[in-house]
Amino acid sequence: MSAITPNYGYLRGSREIDNTVDTPGHRAALVLGNKTFHDVTEAIANVAERPTTNGWRVGFALSLALLGMLGVTLTYLVSTGIGVWGNNQPVAWAFGIINFVFWVGIGHAGTLISAILFLFRQNWRTSINRFAEAMTIFAVMCAGLFPLIHVGRPWLAYWLFPIPNQMSMWPQFRSPLLWDVFAVSTYATVSILFWYCGMIPDLATLRDRAKSKLGQALYGIFSLGWTGSSRHWVRYERMYLLLAALATPLVLSVHSVVAFDFAVSQLPGWHTTIFPPYFVAGAVFGGFAMVLCLAIPARAYLGLRDFITMRHLENMAKIMLATGLIVGYAYATEFWTAWYSKDHYEQSLFLFRLTGPYAWAVWTMLFCNVVAPQFLWIKRIRTNAWTLWLVALFANIGMWFERFVIIVTSLNRDFLPSSWHIYWPTWVDICMLAGSFGLFFTCFMLFLRFLPVVAIAEVKAVMPQAHAHGGHDGAKPSKEDHSDYWPEEGLSYAQHKAGQKK
Amino acid sequence: MTTELETIPDATIDEQDQAPQLVGLMAEYKDVDSAVQAARVVRDRGFKVWDLHSPFPIHGIDKAMGLRATYLPWIVLIGGLFGMASGIALQVWTMSIDYPFLASGKPLNSFPAWVPIIFELTILCSSLAAVAGMLLLNRLPMLYNPLFNKPRFRRVTDDRFFIVIGADDEKFDEIETMRLLESTGALLVDKVED
Incomplete structure (x- = not known):
């Protein structure tokens, strides 16, 4: 087996295995530690099977406390009215929509990893896709909550959908706000399908290993009677490919539609065609930052360093850097457009952003999203896991402030100085933002406790021994069969190095 | 047959129902290579009711088993077309036929503005069709399966590979088929009973 995993060294000053080097003619291994299939099952299923740890209890209790705070503030909000928020005229959107765009943006990394990287055959995604998809679903849940309560009378939220009603009226299909209803609900549905379908074979693994009656019954029901039949796998894989192909344009459309909410209006600072691509890049940037923020502590805590390796973290860091540059470029374009347009309102708005009472938020955003990456x-x-985590944290903060800047600075000053009004959040706003993290982390902690956190079957399928070595129908393996599954045989990393010296 | 059955007392019929019936033969393999080689042998013998169970999808198994391409993509296409048609119908009908309402002087049938929702509904319906189609073609959920009676079979979701030949295959013969499976390098060949 030494031929399959090169002899990696350690990163300077850490226990971290350095698999970030590329040797020409030798694919980097996706799973470290010369694992057998059974080792993979053990390592990942163990996360869901081991007794509850105190660390998990503490994390869950904290998340639950925040969720409780969300419950209390929600009750207060709904029973009193949205006057308890800092929203005013003209800043009618404020935290409700900032948080919505923030969370829905975070959701984008999950589908990007599971769908787009799948189509590009980036096999390293298999270690992190389950994780990121779960994050997507919980983030979209948090995102969905805010517009729902922002409508003011959430019990009438069904008016958003084209349901025949006593007023015999229909929602306005020309409005991007309604496009959002369809885009976000489609996105939530497809993300859940993707996540759940991807999990069926792994739930079957947990079913077959479960000791308790309850575990057998629940994993048994949700794994739908999966037997690993090849006839099933063939259709299953086709379905997975199709879902990936469908989710790819979907993920790009969702944040574009969110961007239309702004871009289609006439307001200075919003009325710009760069918004859809700029929002998508920002969403991917913020989403990957969130994946890193969660994955770095989780892999250490759950003992999954051999699956979520330094190479995975580095790949994500590179994507963050690339999308961070796009975001920085978009900021520059916005300022340049404001100057070049010679539009009085546009120009004064961007000057106001840099120097007005919200300048601190703008500079925070610029530092976190442009300088930090x-x-x-x-x-x-x-x-380095620590520094990378810090940069990712900055990116998350920066992306929240980006939405704050876009929404609050643009809304509080429109065309008529008589209607200008400064906005500050109230304690209810802040508590609900913190509470939404409670909802997110409560779901996430439950996911870490009871479900397969890494796609077991998918990881096995990209391991070298998953390939029949006889080639197709006994033929010698051809060059095109060489892939990540199948590193070149016979040479260890050390041997390769030795060969180079000669 | 009917006359014979009528002469048997009820109790015996019950017993016959309860007596384990042979559903098929199951052969266990320890790695992908031997399982795929065995699959080729079984395929070439012309078996129809058989399957290879594995912990993960094996690359190229469709050829090794001689499986036809699935027609799932067609189901998805139909789902997508349905979603698209319903998106167009919903918006054209509600906005320009059922309740014509002039907004900002835009045409009643503002087709460019319908595109995002048509797109979303197309994606939604094709995704639902993909998942529903896969489950339907695979006859899932099926929570009971005679294979689950075999404790060894639990390793199929871990690290073992199984070929199961159904007893209702035309070419199935308990002794012959068992010999065939044994000759393919199986770790163990066992009966599956229900």
């Missing part, structure tokens, strides 16, 4: 050019920072 530049540190990822340095390999030592990119391959």
Whole structure:
């Protein structure tokens, strides 16, 4: 087996295995530690099977406390009215929509990893896709909550859907706000399908290993009687490919539609065609930052360092750097357009952003989203879990402030100075934002406790021994069969190095 | 047959129902290579009611088993077309036929504005069709399966590979088929009973 995993060294000053080097002619291994299929099952199923740890209890209790706070503030909000928020005229959107765009943006990384990286055959996605998909679903749940309560009378939220009603009226299909209803609900549905369908074979693994009656029954029901039949696998894989192909344009459309909410209006700072691609890039940037923020502690805590390796973290860091540059470019374009347009309102708005009472938020955003990711050019920072986590945290903060800047600075000053009004959030706003993290982390902690956190079957399928070595129908393996599944045989990393010296 | 059955007392019929019936033969393999080689042998013998069970999808198994391509994509296409048609019908009918309402002087049938929702409904319906179609073609959920009676079979979701030949296959013969499976390098060949 030594031929399959090169002899990696350790990263300087850490226990982290350095698999971030590329040797020409030798694919980097996706799973470290010369694992057998059974080792993979053990390592991942163990996360859901081991007794509840105190660390988990503490994390869950904290999340639950925040969720409780959300419950209390929600009750207060609904029973009193949205006057308890800091929203005013003209800043009618404020935290409700900032949080919505923030959370729905975070949701994008999950589908990007599961669908787009799947179509591009980025096999390293298999270790992190389950994780990221779960994050997507919980983030979309948090996102869905805010517009729902932002409508003011959430018990009438069904008016958003084209359901025949006593007023015999229909929602306005020309409005991007209604497009959003369809885009976000489609996105939530497809994300759940993708996540659940991907999990069926792994739920069957847990079913077959479950000791308790309850575990057998629940995993048994949700794994639908999966037997690993090849006839099933063939259709299943086709379905997975089709879902990926469908989810790819979907994920790009969702944040574009969210961007239309702004871009279609006439307001300075919003009325710009760059918004859809800029929002999508920002969503991917923020989403990957969130995946890193969660994955770095989780892999250490759950003992999954051999699956979510430094190479995975580094790949995500690179995507963050790339999308961070796109975001920085979009900011520059916005300012340039404001100047070049010679539009009085546009120009004064961007000047107001840099110098007005919200300038601190704008500079926070610029530092977190433009300056901080530049540190990822340095390999030592990119391959150190601590510094990488810090940069990802900055990106998350920066992306929240980006939405704050877009919504609040643009709304509080429109065309008529008589209607200008400064906005500040109230304690209810802040508690609900913190509470939404409670909802997110409560779901996430439950996911870490009871479900397969890494796609077991998919990881096995990208391991070298998953391939029949006889080639198709006994033929010698051809060059095109060489893939990540099948590193070149016979040479260890050390041997390869030795060969180069000669 | 009917006359014979009528002469048997009820109790015996019950017993016959309860007596384990042979559903098929199950052969266990320890790695992908031997399982795929065995699958080719079984395929070439012309068996129809058989399957290879594995912990993960094996690359190229459709050829090794001689499986036809699934027509799932066609189901998805139909789902997508249905979604698209319903998106168009919903918006054209509600906005320009059922309740014509002039908004900002835009045409009643503002087709460019319908596109996002048509797109979303197309994706939604094709995704639902993909999942429903896969489950339907695979006859899932099926919570009971005679294979689950075999404790060894639990390793199919871990690290073992199984070929199961159904007793209702035309070419099935308990002794012959068992010999065939044994000759393919199986770790163990066992009866599956229900």
